[in-house]
Amino acid sequence: MIMLFKKFLAFLKRRAVFTVLTLGFIGGIVFWGGFNTAMEATNTEQFCIGCHEMESTVYQEYRNTIHYQNRTGVRASCPDCHVPKAWGPKMVRKIQASNELFHKALGSINTPEKFEEKRMYLAKREWKRMKKTDSVECRNCHEFGSMDYTLQSRRAAPQHMTGFDEGKTCIDCHKGIAHQMPDTSSLTDEERKEFNLQ
Amino acid sequence: MKITSKKTVLSSVLIGLGLLVSSVYVAETPIPNSTAQKSDIEFNGVKSLRGETAIPDADKSASIKRLQPDIEPIARNYFQQPPMIPHRIREYKITLQYNKCMTCHSWDAYKKAKATKVSQTHFTDRDGNAQSTLAARRYFCTQCHAPQVDAEPLVENAFAPVHELEKK
Numbered sequence: 001m002i003m004l005f006k007k008f009l010a011f012l013k014r015r016a017v018f019t020v021l022t023l024g025f026i027g028g029i030v031f032w033g034g035f036n037t038a039m040e041a042t043n044t045e046q047f048c049i050g051c052h053e054m055e056s057t058v059y060q061e062y063r064n065t066i067h068y069q070n071r072t073g074v075r076a077s078c079p080d081c082h083v084p085k086a087w088g089p090k091m092v093r094k095i096q097a098s099n100e101l102f103h104k105a106l107g108s109i110n111t112p113e114k115f116e117e118k119r120m121y122l123a124k125r126e127w128k129r130m131k132k133t134d135s136v137e138c139r140n141c142h143e144f145g146s147m148d149y150t151l152q153s154r155r156a157a158p159q160h161m162t163g164f165d166e167g168k169t170c171i172d173c174h175k176g177i178a179h180q181m182p183d184t185s186s187l188t189d190e191e192r193k194e195f196n197l198q
Numbered sequence: 199m200k201i202t203s204k205k206t207v208l209s210s211v212l213i214g215l216g217l218l219v220s221s222v223y224v225a226e227t228p229i230p231n232s233t234a235q236k237s238d239i240e241f242n243g244v245k246s247l248r249g250e251t252a253i254p255d256a257d258k259s260a261s262i263k264r265l266q267p268d269i270e271p272i273a274r275n276y277f278q279q280p281p282m283i284p285h286r287i288r289e290y291k292i293t294l295q296y297n298k299c300m301t302c303h304s305w306d307a308y309k310k311a312k313a314t315k316v317s318q319t320h321f322t323d324r325d326g327n328a329q330s331t332l333a334a335r336r337y338f339c340t341q342c343h344a345p346q347v348d349a350e351p352l353v354e355n356a357f358a359p360v361h362e363l364e365k366k
Contacts, residue, residue, distance in 0.1 A: 065289055103306040115297075124356040155285060158312065177289065181296035 039094070045077040051104060052082070055100075057115050061179045081178065082139045089133075120182040127171055127195050136168035140171070172196040247352050263347040271314070272346065275359045280342040281314075287345050292338055299339045300332065 031133040041047060049055040062068055109115040131135065144164055145156050149157040163173060173196065175181060184197055192198065248257055268285040290298040302311035320336040321329050 153285070154270075155312075176291065176296065176298065180291055180293055181298070183295035198301065198304055 006150075039090075042094070042097075043079045043083055045079070048078040048082075053104065053109050057112060058179045065178050067178055076141065076178075080140070084133070084136065085140060111182075114181075120184075120186060123175075123182045124191075127175065130171040131169060131195075137182065138170040168196070245353070263349050266346055266348055275357070277360075283340075283343050283345040287346070289339070292340065297332070297337065297339070 049059045062078075067081075069075075083093055101105050103109070107114075144160065147160065149161060152160065159173065175195075175197075184192075187195070187197065251257055265286050265288065271284050271300040272282045273280055288301075292298060301307055302318075303316050305315050307313075308315035316332070316336070318328075321331070321333055321334045323329060324335060
């Protein structure tokens, strides 16, 4: 038995490159699995509202909206709207999130008052991001190519038909659908134009 | 040893039987019914929206009312009536920071939204001063404007608009 083990060691010494590769391969699988598990674990509603900054503000507001509870029982959770599905953009967003952990430690928004003060800043970032991606998170579930205008309401159908022709995207018209809107009175005229607000 | 275990079995069976019999008895004893008091209450001919339900009793739960899909503007019944809302307003929030209704009904936005603009009266405060922004007393739209459901009126109502009265 001992002999066999010694023989194996000698074999490994002779094949150093092979050993490194094998160990690297196994390690890679383990790491990848763990990494993906971590990614999945941080991509749930439970994780997002694990900190009270989110639980006591935006989560409470979202609970009264159609994306939380609706006729068909399909729920859009926080990551559905806030984390890109594609791997690259998802990683970028997760790395940016480390900055959010830093602000969590600083307590930048740890009271509802502080949160309300920062809400405009935070909302603007989301609006900019969604405009840049043509509201890809919304379109993951609602694609305008699949919309039947004849089934849409009197107000929705004409706005969609003209809006999409003008190159508008969902977030241009559908702000504040999951949370309360920030105070828009501080916006400059250019910003109003950029975000399609009056 | 043998004898004690037989005794244990026997006594537990007896206890179980006793429990069964007593619980059946308790379950069958009628609980005094609170609705029995209904006829004792004097309404003096006045019926509230709850009907003749006694105060301690639970109301019969109302059937679920569905909000209507968007319809054409609803005809007004009298002069100075706040028009009723002909569309769904689920999730249209009116907060200190933001008034969702004004994103379509403001003078800036109504053309694009193909909506009726808020009337000029909404910019006048209670002292009659015209203001450049919505008057505070007109800020909470749903105080006066209500969305509609397809439901029977809860109480009968003999209201008729003025021109109807003239016909008689």
